[in-house]
Amino acid sequence: MSATTVVAGAILSDDGRILLAQRAYPPELAGLWELPGGKVEPGETLADALVRELCEELNVRVEVGDRLAVAVTLESGLELIALRATIVDGTPTAAEHRMIEWVDAERLRALDQAGAVVPNDREWLPEILADLLERG
Numbered sequence: 001m002s003a004t005t006v007v008a009g010a011i012l013s014d015d016g017r018i019l020l021a022q023r024a025y026p027p028e029l030a031g032l033w034e035l036p037g038g039k040v041e042p043g044e045t046l047a048d049a050l051v052r053e054l055c056e057e058l059n060v061r062v063e064v065g066d067r068l069a070v071a072v073t074l075e076s077g078l079e080l081i082a083l084r085a086t087i088v089d090g091t092p093t094a095a096e097h098r099m100i101e102w103v104d105a106e107r108l109r110a111l112d113q114a115g116a117v118v119p120n121d122r123e124w125l126p127e128i129l130a131d132l133l134e135r136g
């Protein structure tokens with residue numbers, strides 16, 4: 001996996017919510033909501049990287065599921081991949097983000113309409129909303 005891959009976690013609950021995290025930096029992204037995650041390090045699989053990042057960022061242990069179908073490639077070359085995940089141990093806390101929130105489909109749509117979602121992540125929203133409505 002290249003050093004320019006970011007893996008993000010679509011952490012879904014059984015009752016139709018997803019865990020969003022509000023960025024604290026950089027200034028142009030601060031205050032916007034994203035899927036928690038981070039850069040894949042050399043030698044790591046996507047799943048390894050996601051488990052590590054979610055432990056560092058949220059203090060939880062997750063079981064990694066399948067990929068969202070859409071991968072986002074930025075002009076900078078950075079590739080964003082999202083994997084579904086379920087918390088198997090711990091209660092999430094915002095170790096690196098400004099705050100975290102479990103949001104349902106209605107709240108996710110409202111955040112999107114308010115321009116409060118990290119722009120690159122908007123491509124994942126149709127798939128995430130479908131997942132939430134199926135579970136909720």
Ligand SMILES: Nc1nc2c([nH]c(=O)n2[C@H]2C[C@H](O)[C@@H](COP(=O)(O)OP(=O)(O)OP(=O)(O)O)O2)c(=O)[nH]1
Pocket residue numbers: 006007008034035036037038039040080118120121
């Ligand atoms: N984690 C995460 N990053 C995202 C998302 N969408 C998006 O465009 N990004 C971008 C923002 C950053 O440029 C990059 C990830 O940086 P990061 O700061 O979260 O990851 P990191 O801890 O591994 O990196 P670093 O700060 O140590 O350089 O990907 C997303 O949903 N989650």
